[in-house]
Amino acid sequence: MRKLVFFFGLIINNCALAQSNYAVNNDGSNDYVSLPTSVAVSQLNTFTVEAWVYWNGTGNGCIYSETVQGNNSPMFSIIPRSTNGGGIELVLRDNSATGLVMQPATATVTANTWVHVAVVRTSASNIKTYINGVLKDNATFTAPASWTPTKVNAGVRWRASQSDFFAGKIDELRIWNTARSAAEIVANMFNKNLANNATGLVAYYRFNEGSSTTAANSCTNTSGADGTLTNGPTWAASPIQFAGNALHFDEGNDRVIAPLPTTATSNVTMEAWVYHQGGTGTDHLIMVNGVMGSNGYALFLNTSHKLIVLFNGVNTWNTGIGLSTGQWTHLALVIGTTGFTLYKNGVNVYSNTGTPNTPSANFILGFNTVANGQPFGGMIDEVRIWNTARTQTEIQNNMNSEIAPSTSGLALYYTFNQGIAAGNNTGLTALIDQSGNGNNGTLTNFALSGSTSNNLTQNSNLVILPLRWISFITTKQYNNVLLQWSTAQEHNTKDFLVQHSIDSRSWTNVATNAATGNSSSINNYSYLHTAPLQGMNYYRIVQRDVDGRFGYSVINSVKFNTNREGVQVMNNLIASGILLVKITASIATPVSLHSGNGNLLWRRQLAPGIHSIDVSRYANGIYLLKTGEQIEKIIVQ
The missing domain is CATH 2.60.40.10 (Immunoglobulins)
Incomplete structure (x- = not known):
């Protein structure tokens, strides 16, 4: 009973928080947000414009534009078109119509769904588009001549006349004078620790006012850049926020369907945290990489709540290992070259021989689409698919906290840290792959409202990284080892401990590097280890917060001479x-x-x-x- 009361408290608290998270809602008739020309970036050789949009699919809806009032030629505009099924019309051209016209681009905005759109100019003659962090277009064009925008708007394109009014909601509009990378776009998509003074940020409209006709610019790099809601846009609740969540499956027909993250048949790992609510009427699929009836590999529970490993749709192993209901359990299935091992909470509980055939089709959570059944009931969190056979030490070291999305071998990574716990998340059906490999999942048949079939607060013992690891590399330099690491989104970060080991189990602190502390920019650090040992040297970085929380980098190794002359x-x-x-x-x-x-x-x-x-x-x-x-x-x- 104590756990139920605790969960109820979390739900009430997050519902209250939902009331402070808004988007601007345009009617598609004459509503728009007027922005000052000081935020215009179209004349720069590098820029990024990004936003979350919920488009109702009617007409041609301009998300963002920079134009010259009274002139139809020079323009920069981002417009999903109903006549192209949501395909984006992307235009960047000068007064003589020289430049880029994509109608439509590959990038598509799905109607009645929250979609993240990013347009990135990487040079004078190159533009990229991203949908939900996945690269869709990489276009080369003749660089247009310069011109001066006189109108900058969200929700309308204003040339000789106003047109292409956007019908729907716009949230988290950000304008940058830098070309954001795919990793940076994904890292900041749900506004995790994005600083108002982030390097390159020109304007940032959170649209969280909830009232008035002013859209405040949160960016402190630019003053006097507030927007004005014109002709009556309204405020609407928005689910676009970062939160430590898991995903609840209702044991009905909820499922997450994603592209196949790997076709490996050996040296592969599937792991996740699961919270089973205890249904007994059927088997319960946790995850499958491939087709349940014919290929790949799967992990599910039978009606007795015993864990079953399935290869090729026909080869099954009843591990005899039970999964307790009503509590979080970490599971990892590691497939090697001749067999597989199942780990429960980091402990080797079952091993056997067997090799799966090549997976095809999809990666699926929570539902057997072949048998149209075996629904999972409960919560799933921290899903990771690897193109490596993770060791027991690696599983144990990383199971209780989030990991760096750049970790070598990571093919798919779902943190589920999006939306409002037990709140209204209608339309937020994209589950973002944090690994950067573009294997986003689609939430199918979820209610996305209330305390079931929705985002819920995750396991309180799971550590959310207060920063994002961009990279960590180790390089041999003569008789020394140079360690270099990069982070982003630091928030109350205290310092970094450099640790060394000769067996990857027992660690020694060799240095402490002070952290930047609070920053959404990329921060670079380094340390030269002048006392490596003969043989294998292992290194990791421990990131510590001012509040005592900590997280680990990946483990890297450097090998020094071990031949007989040593x-x-x-x-x-x-x-x-x-x-x-x-x-x-x-x-x-x-x-x-x-x-x-x-x-x-x-x-x-x-x-x-x-x-x-x-x-x-x-x-x-x-x-x-x-x-x-x-x-x-x-x-x-």
């Missing part, structure tokens, strides 16, 4: 009780002595040079000296 045993046959070892490597080298049956006797770090080691206390027999991958046999007499 460590040389000068007397394999020891009669004097003294072992002579020469370290020929130029750096300190970990060396360990083991008994003939492998028991560890001691481990030391030996500097370059010759070392005399007393082994007189050991009984006569065979011993093993190990360093990295090198093993030397010695005999004590």
